[in-house]
Amino acid sequence: MIIAANLKTNLTREKTDKYINEVENFLNQHGISQEVLVFPALSSLNLHVGKVTVGAQNAYPAQNGAFTGEIGNEQLEEFNIKTILIGHSERRHVIGETQAEVVKKFNFYKELGFKIVYCIGESLQIREAGDKVMMNYLSSQFEGIDLEYENLILAYEPVWAIGTGLTPTLEDIESLHLKLKEQCKAPLLYGGSVKVSNAEEVLALNGVDGVLVGGASLNSDDFCTMVKYAQNIENNK
Numbered sequence: 001m002i003i004a005a006n007l008k009t010n011l012t013r014e015k016t017d018k019y020i021n022e023v024e025n026f027l028n029q030h031g032i033s034q035e036v037l038v039f040p041a042l043s044s045l046n047l048h049v050g051k052v053t054v055g056a057q058n059a060y061p062a063q064n065g066a067f068t069g070e071i072g073n074e075q076l077e078e079f080n081i082k083t084i085l086i087g088h089s090e091r092r093h094v095i096g097e098t099q100a101e102v103v104k105k106f107n108f109y110k111e112l113g114f115k116i117v118y119c120i121g122e123s124l125q126i127r128e129a130g131d132k133v134m135m136n137y138l139s140s141q142f143e144g145i146d147l148e149y150e151n152l153i154l155a156y157e158p159v160w161a162i163g164t165g166l167t168p169t170l171e172d173i174e175s176l177h178l179k180l181k182e183q184c185k186a187p188l189l190y191g192g193s194v195k196v197s198n199a200e201e202v203l204a205l206n207g208v209d210g211v212l213v214g215g216a217s218l219n220s221d222d223f224c225t226m227v228k229y230a231q232n233i234e235n236n237k
Contacts, residue, residue, distance in 0.1 A: 001203065001230040002153060002187055002210030004037040004117060005217035006057065006085065007044075016044035020052055022220040026227070027051040034230045035210070037117070039085050042071055047079045055083030055117070058091060061108035073112060083115040087141065089159045093123075103144035115151045117212065121192070124160035135179065147184040154188045155212040156180060161192030162214060168192075170201055177207030196222045200229040 011019060020038055027036060028051065039057045040046075048054045060070035076082075086105050091097045109116060120141040122134050138156075146152070156177065161167050168176070177188055190202055191212035199216075202208060203226075210230065217223040 001234060002035045002037065002189055003223075003227045003230050004039065004155075004189065004210065004212045005223050006039045006088070006191075006212060006214050007041060007218060008057070008090075008214060009041050010218055011041065011044060013044040013046060016040045017046055019220050020046075020048055020054065023224060023227075024048075024050045024052050026220075026224040030228065030231070032227055032231050034227060034234065036227055037083060045076075045079050045081065053083055053115075054079070054081060055085060055115070056081050057085050057088070059084060059105070059109070061105045073109075082113065083117070084109050085117045085119065087119040089119060089121045089157055089162060093159060099141065099143060102141075106145055110146060110149055110151075113151065115153065116149070117153045117155050117189070118145060119155045119157055119191070119212070121157040121159045121162075127158065127160065138180070139183065142183065147186065149186075152184075152186040154180065154184055154186050155191050156188060157191035157212065159192075166193060167198060170205060173202060174205040174207055177205065181207055194226075196225050199226040200233075203230050203233055 036051060037053045037055055039055045042057060056076055059076060060067045060072050062072045064072045064074040087102045106116060120138050122137050126137045127134050158168060173190055180188055187209040189210045189212045190208050194202060194211045194213045195216035199211060202211060213226060
């Protein structure tokens with residue numbers, strides 16, 4: 001399974017280094033074989049060698065250049081980063097990234113061989129419009145994306161559940177993941193108010209290959225507990 005922490009705009013570089021080292025020590029002490037990804041704030045990126053894979057939450061589709069406020073691949077290369085989060089709902093709905101901009105980023109970092117965690121999701125308004133509208137909306141976020149890319153990981157995050165404490169039912173999560181897997185065979189993570197209290201049940205669902213955890217990942221002990229859940233489920237298969 002894949003367990004990913006999106007730290008968003010939280011933690012200083014010092015605190016992030018401490019966090020990653022705590023997770024790394026946990027993985028080694030408990031013989032964890034699951035894939036663990038951590039996406040720090042861009043100012044907190046640092047070189048890390050170990051079981052934890054450090055990725056970028058965002059980057060501009062360029063090696064470098066006159067792109068004020070952005071970072072490019074040149075900055076990622078300094079920290080040997082080859083994993084990136086693309087299409088997160090906060091980038092789409094808060095920052096205003098269009099599908100065309102998301103596709104441009106995807107294609108640029110695909111050409112560089114990055115592991116791409118590609119996010120899709122729907123608003124509450126779309127969900128309440130019915131299954132057909134919702135699936136069409138989710139499918140539209142696949143437009144221009146190479147779903148056969150070997151280093152692709154999908155993450156489904158219902159926008160209305162991110163940071164709200166609300167989650168779809170377990171039955172809804174499983175059903176939707178199985179439908180999405182008919183369109184793309186890449187590993188599929190669930191995100192959206194994932195926390196210690198529900199992660200074990202979510203990870204056990206058919207069609208769920210891991211989780212992308214936001215605010216609940218900021219506590220390293222909680223995040224490590226979720227990693228342990230995934231390991232136990234894999235061991236018991």
